Amino acid sequence: MxxxxxxxxxxxxxxxxxxxxxxxxxxxxxxxxxxxxxxxxxxxxxxxxxxxxxxxxxxxxxxxxxxxxxxxxxxxxxxxxxxxxxxxxxxxxxxxTPEEIGKILGKFINMPMVGVAGTDGKTTTTNMIYYLLKDKYSTLVFSSLQDSLVIEGLAEIVVNQDYKDKEFAVFELPHGTIRMVKGLELSVGVLTNLTPDHLDEFDGYWDYVKRNFLVKDLVHKNGLLVFNSDDPIIYKLKNSVNKEIVFYGLGKPQKIKYKSKVYSFDGKKPKPDVTAKDIVLEGLDGSKFKAVVNEIPTVICENCGELLCKCGEFKRRYVGPFEKNIKLQIPGIVNIENSLATITVGLALGLKMKYIKEKLENFKGIKGRFEKIGEIDGVKIYMDAAHNPESMEKVIGNLDVKGRLIISLDNPDTLTTRDKFRIGRILSKKADILICSAKNETTGEIDWNAAEEVARGAKECKTIITSNVRDSILKAIELSKKGDLILHIGPGVVNAYDNVKGDILDAIKK
Structure with missing residues (x-):
């Protein structure tokens, strides 16, 4: 001792x-x-x-x-x-060192592991992968769905001995966690995207990128990296990786803006190994598409057939090509992206495409991600954890609403300060009414300046400021008509899930 x-x-x-x-x-x-x-x-x-x-x-x-x-x-x-x-x-x-702490975790959580890093989509993708695995293996899962402090949750798993009798583990790897788990060895590491966020914790955007890109160092020598091919930063850095990579994506090059700089593909087109074609978005009812998979590598040994090679002569197994029509119950283009990452991981771990399709089509989503909270007088009320400009743009970008879209926003700041003017500008392009709460759901403080900054950016729609989420939803219900959609978004949906959901339910009851 x-x-x-x-x-x-x-x-x-x-x-x-x-x-x-x-x-x-x-x-x-x-x-x-x-x-x-x-x-x-x-x-x-x-x-x-x-x-x-x-x-x-x-x-x-x-x-x-x-x-x-x-x-x-x-x-x-x-x-x-x-x-x-x-x-x-x-x-x-x-x-x-932090690496020694990671080795302690790895000593106890000694099983095949999947880790999901990146800015957006981590939680849904982590839980989609868990949904694939849980009927095949006794699977340990940890993400911000279970606790917004993932590294603390992993430590508690060890202390409470919840890892015992488990065969598989799937973890979300936020930027704060990833530097503390260097001792873990992943079978598959996923990187969803790298848009600017939490930058007040870093010496600039590239410092944030480097932190998240550490996922490449956590993967076992026989493991795989699963990267989003549509992200220009990931595309730029792919040649610096000495591990095998499988790319997934829609084949649509994205642009990332940070301050005065724009990161793009410079006219090049991403070439994903796993993609979606014939996409049909069905509003709140989900989507359908054809999953197209090229021949891709797995982490299965061709010689011994094991996920963690037992024979000592590892030879990588390949699978595909495949094409399979898939219908998702969860809405939005972002969930098609999440499902492509999940398909890639499932195939890499040796699951059959038919089984993956069946599980994805039965996946009903997770709490706080386009979660339906209620309906009142023909007005549906949802909430989603979109918390930065890029994730908000994805969530609302392809929404098909019969009536008007009324957005309720909790204060976008947490312990991290975000670009609230830009958030207001993005939301006002799609919203008919934007209602901003001044309450920082992480700290509990009322910050009127934060709400006013959102309102200054929201020039294209009617904007209202309130002191809390409950008052925002009450105002949204008061202004709504049959066929309208009320959508509450913001970091409070993750960091103060029970409080935010409780405020929304209280407003509905009143």
């Missing part, structure tokens, strides 16, 4: 402390913020950890704690030029 000091009680420090304590170490967590300044979820987690025997100090980093400690873990979000990091390095104490 060692005495370990964990610097930082954030989304990396807490799970590290949890795992290190589980291994029998005495753990003290040092956090520079006062306890009262932390987000509600963090405070709730810390209270539980204290009951387990993990100690905390708040409001400062006490140098005397280094005299007590034998080892130190420094949360990767703490600047390398900060005073506490300098003191730790001078102390000569052994430093535990």
């Amino acid at each position: 060692s005495k370990i000091l964990v610097i930082g009680a954030g989304n990396a420090g807490r799970p590290a402390a949890l795992l290190l304590h589980y291994l029998g170490n005495e753990v003290l967590v040092s956090e520079i913020k006062k306890f009262e300044e932390l987000p509600p979820k963090a405070k709730k987690k810390i209270k539980k950890m204290k009951k387990m025997g993990i100690k905390f100090e708040f409001g400062h980093h006490n140098p005397k704690s280094l005299d007590w400690a034998e080892k130190v873990f420094i949360s990767p979000s703490i600047p390398t030029n900060s005073e506490i990091v300098k003191i730790v390095k001078k102390s000569g104490l052994e430093i535990i």
